[in-house]
Amino acid sequence: MNDQPLARVDNLYKQFGTLQAVRGLDFQIMPGDVLGFLGCNGAGKTTTMAMLAGVLAPDQGAISIAGHDLLTAPVQARAQLGYLPEIPPLYPELCVHDYLHFCARLRRIPRAQIARAVAAACERCDLGAVGARLLGNLSKGYRQRVGIAQAIVHNPQLVILDEPTSGLDPAQTVALRDLITTLGKDQAVILSTHNLAEVQATCNRLLILHQGSLRLDSALPGPGNKAAAGGRIYRLVFIRPPDPQILAQLDPRATLIEVQGNEASMRLADDTPGASPVLERLLGALTEQAWGLAEIGPRGNALENLFMRLTCGQEQESAS
């Protein structure tokens, strides 16, 4: 595998009216990357993906794909990518087979290879049974799969999938994971999702976006990688509402994230499951209070905690 980046994103900016959707994004995509895009709603994921796909022009900054600049050599650059937008771009009056043929022609596959390419895409996305059906009559899961098939029919070097698992049933989700893993062997995949388990299962690199800028770009931390996770978030339930001020000062290594009625979230630094001195100290301190601790337990996994810490959780933290 060579060291030449497949795609290069330099200092990307995009504004819609008064909303600054993307501000100063910089990253590179290497062959073999399966890149998970995470962020809250409105973090700029879809905008960034649309710009990478050439559908949206950035206000500032440059994108190059396989060495071709998307602005100055758009046709050569776009020949290297497959894009599944948030809503699959399907023509309801076409049948699956005709639609994929059209997509193959659009992507300039030589005429002699079109039939083979369409058959391969159908097989990879398990569409054999619906080939003759009209797109307008397909269920959501099938429409999504046709959308994925059109993105990979020309075997592009970079596959951009905006929420590929939406509308898929669990079995199809597992099949899609396998497909993405296969694609990641010699191509690169970017996918956005709200499902953190999805990212853990398929991606080998993680980008976290928040309010249009990059918060994290790293190889994906494993579930037990506590250094990257930066502690663990616990959920506490009390019988009587706790006093947030006292709760926040119980232990220097336990940070209060939020209090809502009888419930609170706290982040415990240096937490080791099963043997946490911070947790022990905190529990001791809590028994001295009159709130009546009813329940305590870890909230979510490491990735969730990381996500919360870098994005939405931070907002809540600064608000409290």
Add this chain to the structure above:
Amino acid sequence: MSAALIIARQEWRSLFASPLAWSLLALVQFVLGVFFFLTQLDVFLEKQSELVSMNSSFGITAFVASPLYEAASVLLMVVMPLISMRSIAGERRGATLPLLLSSPISMSAIVAGKFLALLGFAALLCALISLMPISLVLAGTVDPGLLAAASLSLWLLSASYAAVGLYISSLTSQPVLAAAGSFGVLATLAMLRHASNSGTGPVSDVLTYLSLNLHGAALLRGVVNSTDLVYFGLFIAGFLIFTVRRLDALRTHG
């Protein structure tokens, strides 16, 4: 296959996958056939002896075909916007535009392809309409030159309607709004000729000159003027360039 032809083929297929195109073709044939062709033929048969006795230069082609094409040029002002309305507005509404924009084809190829499909539909429509006067060959002598010029005029007019329709279709994501808007623009362009009749001076002259139907009128009578052909060429090219610019702007503003 060139990129524009790929788009044109898909557009053509989508057009005929819906009943709209078929219904419009049938409607145009019916309206023109019954209300113009047959009635005009009746009038001609009544007046035939009179025309012969006057040694008039009016033949069957001028008497029957010219009013038919005249009527068709007005009818197509309604029909072409209905055909062109979905070209780009439909893609925007169905969220299929990203497929075209992320494919390795240029913006001008997309617009050219869409326009080619509309041009093909216009050609089909003109051919079907021309079948009526051509059928007169069975009963008498027709003037092929006049017929050819009139068909060309009708085709150029509908191509201009299509170019306007394509541009208006890129302005909105509501196909019906696009149809109404295109009809409004075409009607205004046709009215210019009448509106400017009342006035005199350079403004009136310019308005008259801009009128689409004025340039078609000479052709409809069988007078092929290179000025008119250039006018149509520029008119169509102008609106196609507007459409490309508009799509570029859509890419910038989302």
